[in-house]
Amino acid sequence: MTESLETAGAHRKSPATGVPPGRAPSIGVRNVTVVYSNGHVALDDVSFSLSAGTICGLVGVNGSGKSTLFKSIMGFVRPTRGEIRIAGLPVDAALKANLVAYVPQSEDVDWNFPVLVEDVVMMGRYGHMGFLRIASKEDRRRVDEALERVSMTSFRKRQIGELSGGQKKRVFLARALAQQSPIILLDEPFTGVDVKTESAIIELLRDLRARNHLMLVSTHNLGSVPDFCDQVVLINRKLLAAGPTATTFTQSNLEKAFGGVLRHFKLGGSDLHADDDRRAVTVLTDDERPVVFYGDRNDPRRGTEESKKGP
Amino acid sequence: MGELLVPFEYNYMVKAMWVSGLVGATCAFLSAYLMLKGWSLMGDALAHSIVPGVAGAYLLQIPFAAGAFFAGLLAAVGMWFVRQQSKLREDAVIGIVFTAFFAAGLLLVSINPTAVNVQSIVLGNILGISDEDAFQVVAISAISLSVLLLKWKDLMVAFFDEAHARSVGLNPALLKILFFTLLSACTVAALQTVGACLVIAMVVTPGATAYLLTDRFGKLLALSVAIGAGTSILGAYLSFFIDGATGGVIVTLQTLLFLAAFFLAPKHGMLAARRQAATSGDATGKAAQ
Numbered sequence: 145m146t147e148s149l150e151t152a153g154a155h156r157k158s159p160a161t162g163v164p165p166g167r168a169p170s171i172g173v174r175n176v177t178v179v180y181s182n183g184h185v186a187l188d189d190v191s192f193s194l195s196a197g198t199i200c201g202l203v204g205v206n207g208s209g210k211s212t213l214f215k216s217i218m219g220f221v222r223p224t225r226g227e228i229r230i231a232g233l234p235v236d237a238a239l240k241a242n243l244v245a246y247v248p249q250s251e252d253v254d255w256n257f258p259v260l261v262e263d264v265v266m267m268g269r270y271g272h273m274g275f276l277r278i279a280s281k282e283d284r285r286r287v288d289e290a291l292e293r294v295s296m297t298s299f300r301k302r303q304i305g306e307l308s309g310g311q312k313k314r315v316f317l318a319r320a321l322a323q324q325s326p327i328i329l330l331d332e333p334f335t336g337v338d339v340k341t342e343s344a345i346i347e348l349l350r351d352l353r354a355r356n357h358l359m360l361v362s363t364h365n366l367g368s369v370p371d372f373c374d375q376v377v378l379i380n381r382k383l384l385a386a387g388p389t390a391t392t393f394t395q396s397n398l399e400k401a402f403g404g405v406l407r408h409f410k411l412g413g414s415d416l417h418a419d420d421d422r423r424a425v426t427v428l429t430d431d432e433r434p435v436v437f438y439g440d441r442n443d444p445r446r447g448t449e450e451s452k453k454g455p
Numbered sequence: 456m457g458e459l460l461v462p463f464e465y466n467y468m469v470k471a472m473w474v475s476g477l478v479g480a481t482c483a484f485l486s487a488y489l490m491l492k493g494w495s496l497m498g499d500a501l502a503h504s505i506v507p508g509v510a511g512a513y514l515l516q517i518p519f520a521a522g523a524f525f526a527g528l529l530a531a532v533g534m535w536f537v538r539q540q541s542k543l544r545e546d547a548v549i550g551i552v553f554t555a556f557f558a559a560g561l562l563l564v565s566i567n568p569t570a571v572n573v574q575s576i577v578l579g580n581i582l583g584i585s586d587e588d589a590f591q592v593v594a595i596s597a598i599s600l601s602v603l604l605l606k607w608k609d610l611m612v613a614f615f616d617e618a619h620a621r622s623v624g625l626n627p628a629l630l631k632i633l634f635f636t637l638l639s640a641c642t643v644a645a646l647q648t649v650g651a652c653l654v655i656a657m658v659v660t661p662g663a664t665a666y667l668l669t670d671r672f673g674k675l676l677a678l679s680v681a682i683g684a685g686t687s688i689l690g691a692y693l694s695f696f697i698d699g700a701t702g703g704v705i706v707t708l709q710t711l712l713f714l715a716a717f718f719l720a721p722k723h724g725m726l727a728a729r730r731q732a733a734t735s736g737d738a739t740g741k742a743a744q
Contacts, residue, residue, distance in 0.1 A: 218618050240624040248618060257491060257615050258670050267612050271623035277608040303670035325622070 168196040168231065169243065169326035169358040171217065175226035178212050185381060186212040189226070192377050192386040194360065196326070199353050201373035201389070202362040204401055208380040210362045214329055217360075218246060230327065242271035245320035249331040250312055255305035261315050262300040265290055268322035290321040294348070310341030317348060327358045334365045346372045366406075366428060366435035369393060395426055395437045402428070462695040471581045474589055475687040475705065477596040478644045479657065483683020484603050485638050486662030487676050488614055495659045496546065500553035501642045502654035504530030506560030506576055509646065513571045514563070520591045523643040530556050531635070557651070579650030579702040581691060588647060595644045599637045610634060611672050648687070649702030656706040657683065664713045667720040682712055 171194045178187040187209045194200050204210050215221040216228055219235045230238035238244060245268070268290070269283040279287075291297045294314040299307065304315060313333060320328050330349075334342050342365075349359055349372055363369065369376060369389065376393050378384040378401040385397045398406075412424030426437040462468040489495055508526025512519040534552045538545060564573045575583070584592070603610075613620040613627040620627045638658070645654045665678035690705030697704065718725050 218621050220618070220621070239621050242622070242624060244622050246618045246622045248616060252618075254491070254615065258666060258672050258675050259611075259615065260671055263671065267616070267619060267623070270608070270612060270625075276605065319619070323623070 169356070170195045170229075170231055171327065171358065171360065172229040172232075173213075173217075173226070174228070176213075176216060176223045176228060177225040178209070178216060178221055179224045187216070187223075187379075188382045190379060190383045191226075192383060194358055194375060196356045196358055197353055198375050199349050199359045199361060199373050200375040200377060201369045201393075202360055202377050202379070203366065203369065203398075204379040204384075205403075208401075210379065211331070213379070214331060214360075214362065217244070217329060242323065243325055243327055245323040245325035245328045247313075247316045247320050247328065247330040247333060250309065250336055252331070253304075253312070253316075255312070257304070259304060260300065261296060261302050261304060261307070262287060262291065264304060264315050265300075265318045265322050268319035271323065286322045286324070287318075290318040293321055294318045294344070308338075309336035310338045313337050313341060313345065317345065326356070328352070328360075330359060330361045332362055332364065334363060334368065342368070366398070369435070395428075398428055398435070407434075462692055465695075467582060468691070468695055470589060471584070471701065472688050472691040474584065474592055475581055475648045475691040475701065476684045477600075478592060478641070478648045479661075479687025479705065480680045480684035481596040481599050481603070481641050482645050482654075482657035483661035483679045484600065484607075484676060485634075485641055486658045486660065486683070487665065487672070487679045488610060488634060488662070489638070490659050490662045490666065492614055495655070496549055498638065498642065498658040499655035500534070500549045501527055501530070501639055502646060502651050503553045503560075504556040505639070505643055505646065506557050506651050507563055508560075509576055509643075510560050510563040510567075510571050514567055518591060519588065519647075520595065520640075520643050523646065524639060526556060526560075527639040527642070531639070575650075576646070577650050577652055578700050579646065579648050579653070581648040581701045582694070584647060592644045592647050595640045599641055602633070602637060606630070606633070607676060648691075649705055650700075653702045653706045656709055657687075660706070660709040660713055661686075664709070664716045667716040667723045670722070682709065686712065 173193065174191050176187055176190045177185070179185050190209070190213070202210055202213065212221060216223055217230070217235065219239055228235055231243055233241070233243075265287045266279060266283065269279065269286060270277055272283060273279065288297070291300055294317050296311065296314050296318060299311060304312065307315065313336075317333075333345055337345070346368065349361070352359065353374075361373065370393055373389050373393075375387065376389050377386040378392070378397055380401055384400050385392045407427075407429045409427040409429075410424055411426075412422075416425060417423075423439045427434045428437075429435070462472075486498075489498055505523040505527045508522035508524065509519050510522075511526070512522025515522070530552055534548050537543065537548045537552065541548075560576070561573070564571050564576065572580070574580070609620075609625055610630055610633075612623070613625060613630040617627040620630070642654050642658070645657045649657055661679040661683040662675070664682055665675045668678055669675050686708040687705050690708050691701050693699075693708075694701040694704045716724065719727075721727055
């Protein structure tokens with residue numbers, strides 16, 4: 145599996161698919177504004193760019209334009225102004241070239257659809273198949289490997305609705321793996337997922353990052369963002385901040401992004417210290433894993449263990 | 456024994472049987488998709504909406520398929536337009552538009568009672584179908600069936616997960632248009648065999664029955680097509696003996712099969728669900744719903 149993702153990436157980007165060989169995954173969003181037909185401005189002049197070997201967290205409240213941004217990258221919504229380029233190509237050309245895989249939010253999936261786990265993973269291979277979508281030996285092997293990678297081999301004959309929340313997520317991750325696209329979009333991958341699956345997903349994403357993939361993860365799970373995202377994009381219709389997690393995922397930026405929406409606990413002064421240390425502990429949470437800051441408002445959040453100490 | 460073979464001695468019976476079988480198979484193929492998306496009523500709406508087209512076509516002496524298609528298209532555009540321009544729910548829009556078209560059709564027929572027979576539009580008339588009409592029906596079914604056989608996997612992905620369909624380079628919007636084009640074409644064909652009122656059964660029941668019997672889409676299609684073709688052929692055959700309307704017999708057979716599956720299906724049937732609940736107390740998945 146390790147080398148397979150890269151080699152396949154190399155031959156997929158052949159001149160025949162319109163992608164020059166060796167094109168690195170990237171997402172470029174330039175001055176994108178999306179206005180829906182009812183006049184609602186979902187995104188307002190948003191710009192950022194991401195390059196290979198990145199896990200980027202996309203953070204914002206509900207209705208902040210996260211899903212509109214995803215829809216624009218998937219070509220469902222055309223920006224009213226501005227443009228999106230994927231690996232230097234227009235969105236449609238990039239999708240045709242199988243450059244982007246998509247892991248849907250659980251609530252967007254019809255779990256009663258009559259497909260087995262292995263059928264869903266095989267759908268990831270469709271872009272590699274011919275007109276009639278007949279699976280080759282290679283396709284079957286990739287499906288086997290992807291299932292093995294997410295530890296779902298023993299569930300391959302189950303109908304997808306019979307799985308637990310974490311298992312359901314793994315199926316769609318396996319599909320993205322089997323698809324072998326260098327760019328992966330993940331929509332709320334941690335919602336309804338057990339802690340074990342959450343760490344498995346994070347480990348998988350890190351593994352893909354090490355192999356130069358680009359992942360854009362929309363998430364509510366603020367506490368784990370610093371654990372696995374090296375970049376963050378904070379939006380609320382407008383771009384609030386974008387950049388490396390260490391300098392961007394700060395308390396003041398999060399307060400901008402979430403305003404009064406999150407639960408906010410602050411411990412400081414004599415409640416916390418016996419001396420006159422002015423640093424305070426701040427906990428921001430939307431009832432999933434909280435994010436904990438210690439220090440001044442503009443300090444980045446350090447370390448991964450702090451997040452487990454709730455108030 | 457010889458009596459059972461009598462229908463095969465009549466040309467019109469043989470024609471009725473194989474034409475019904477072909478239409479039944481095609482409609483059943485489409486039903487597998489339609490019922491999964493919760494669009495079943497759309498099939499009903501379409502069937503009723505094309506009635507004025509068929510009536511008009513007979514009046515003007517043009518191929519009924521052309522008239523039906525035009526009316527169906529007009530209805531679809533009408534529904535889309537009302538939906539876009541108002542905040543009405545989809546079912547209300549469908550209800551308004553299709554009854555409006557159906558009423559217009561009945562009006563057309565009642566003004567010109569000699570040119571068209573209401574009964575043959577509403578109840579179908581496969582036993583008395585003309586060679587021309589039979590040719591249209593067969594052509595529609597054969598083309599639709601071939602397209603479906605070539606594209607069933609693409610349609611499945613587009614219906615299951617639109618975003619993923621895009622990500623493997625498919626165009627889900629185009630596939631949906633293809634699907635609805637086939638659906639309207641087959642509705643027109645089915646109108647000839649079972650009539651406007653029962654078309655809905657042809658494009659829902661076989662798929663719904665197969666859904667209870669399998670968890671794999673490929674098998675579901677095969678089962679659904681087998682049910683659709685089998686009941687249609689048998690229905691046409693039986694209607695010779697019981698002198699009933701062919702459409703009524705076909706749909707009754709489909710309903711009987713559905714009921715059998717509903718109660719007896721090995722995994723998703725009612726009895727299986729009871730058994731599961733009794734043994735484990737934790738019936739999961741579709742069986743529990």
